[in-house]
Amino acid sequence: MTDFYQFFLQSLPNLLNGLGNTFLLTFVAITVGFFIGLFLALGRVYGTKAINLFCLGYIEIIRGTPLLVQLFIIYFGLPSVGILFTPLQAALLGLAINSGAYQAEYLRGSIQSIESGQMTAARSLGMSKLQSIQHVILPQALRVSIPAWSNEFIYLLQYSSIAYLITVSELTAEGKFIAAHTFRYLEIFAIIAIIYLVLTIISTEIIDRIAKRLSIPGIGAAKGVGLRDV
């Protein structure tokens, strides 16, 4: 047992490095993805026919193809037309674009679930469409979206590991590196699995707490409906 503990301590610096990148990928992807998703959702609900179609196209294409393909196209494919990204940049871009499409669908659902009477009331107070969206619709829609948003966070946490396949040194990559040198595959990946599990549980807890703080009675959050529903 002490041998295992030693192994764990020796691996720790590398693992923490990798963890740093994992966090970076997850947080940037979910944040940038949020704004992309918001833009797409608003475009689909309130946009002109052209904008709607464009957003729909983006969403359907991204959701209809694997994340890995998207990352390969960005990292391996784009250089051939002169656009070069480092592995980390490519991963951040790819995850953000991917997450944006999924968040768009859920945000759209939440926005549409806010009854039209809210918009009507806002307009009759003299608010412009933009103001109504900003001050009345979004505050409600965003709260409704929280459960699915927390699912998306967990999802990104796990799928950030795909960045390993385009040579980003996140947690899983560090694990592979250590394993390749020590041949202790089982131990290191068991440790990494536990780390991901613990992170999943902790982040669910934290997001739940934040949700409770922000909750307003009467604005129901659709429980258990995931963002990743095609």
Add this chain to the structure above:
Amino acid sequence: MPMLEVKDIHKSYCKVEILKGVSFAMEKEQTKVIIGPSGTGKSTLLRCINQLSPPDKGEVWLDGEEITSRKTDINVVREKIGFVFQEFNLFTHLTALRNVSIGLEKVKKIEKEAARKRAMEELQRVGLEKQAEQYPAQLSGGQKQRVGIARALAMDPDIILFDEPTSALDPELIGDVLDVMKSLAGKVAMLVVTHEMGFARNVADEIIFMEGGVIVEQGPPKEMFTNAKTQRAREFLGRIGALYGGD
């Protein structure tokens, strides 16, 4: 020896005692109707008899066998006790015909053709042969309940328990169901919980009045309605009788 004997049944839910010692007996082909204010445990009593909700204390004997004992295979016993629910509980994914035949096919292990033939006979008995291939969602409330009765009848039970069979029906559909039940009187034992006073007065061999988790009084309809012995029974029957009326 009576066909059904219920001995001192006690049942509690969440620390509240609903049934506080209920005992009575029934003979073959008798019809008994249980009446009383809501929430006095009438439905609970029925569910204790077929063990959907096993009683906390007390015994139930069917055909000389104690069905509340641990050694009894309750599934075999339930083949002999039919149950008709207030909310019908027809199997949503099956046609009317299959709703009636599935017990025969899967529980009594009767061969498919024979089972469906028997099921069709039962549907004819309740007047629904034309609806055999329809799904429950396509049937009216009254039709659903009649399928429910056919489903119970198909199992050839010794007794059928009816748990407020018409309470969930629109008034104009109640008559059809009551007519079917009337046609069964004397052919199969029936224990009916209901508010339908007309049915109680005209079809029951005996009326059981329950309140507060106990049987307050029981007797033949003629006596109970005109000359009940207890004050409470007199009050209830007088008031309810006037409200729900004869048929």
Add this chain to the structure above:
Amino acid sequence: MALETLIESLPQLFNGLAVTLGLTALAIILGTILGILLATGRSYGARPLAYLILIYEKILRGIPLLVLFFLIYFGLSQIGINFDAFTSAVIGLGLRSAAYQAQIYRGSINSIPVGQINAAFSLGMSKLKAIRYVILPQMLRLSIPGWSNEFTILLKDTSLAFGIGVIELMRQGRYIQIRDPDLVLPVFLLIAVIYFILVFTANKTLRYVEKKYQMAGLQAEAQR
């Protein structure tokens, strides 16, 4: 011309596609059967069993698929259990899918009114019979939308088998890229199109199935 060499690579891509489809088919079968068992076990089984299943679900839904692949392919061989890459991928995809499917099935089970099982019992059906003839048929129909969703997710996740060397669509694409660097963008765009067509077809087909088996009057909206 790039187009010609691309066309020459098509057989290779189709080989990869076959492996991708094989992974998907085997994994979804494993995931479905196991998922149904897990769901019924948690809804109708004894407390300790239900608890164990809950732990299984939490673990399988809490670790990345890639890590799961590594554990099965590399980790297990350390203690003498050797699975080849394809089998490891099927197992990993299947076990994980089962955990997600179990959630879907439990949601369906919970939306079936309790009266259904009461009626089954009062006909003399044992618990097993009631589950088999009354609950399961309804649960499966209610689960079609959720299952379709899970199917397309699985299809896309097969791309991760690339990470343990399975020669599926992605890996073939990479081979083609290494051999012909000029083809990199066209080939991966083509691969994207192939996946898109697969996902699109699967969705359309499953939506047709959903409509066909919808129980009259019962909303299959439960799982959306």
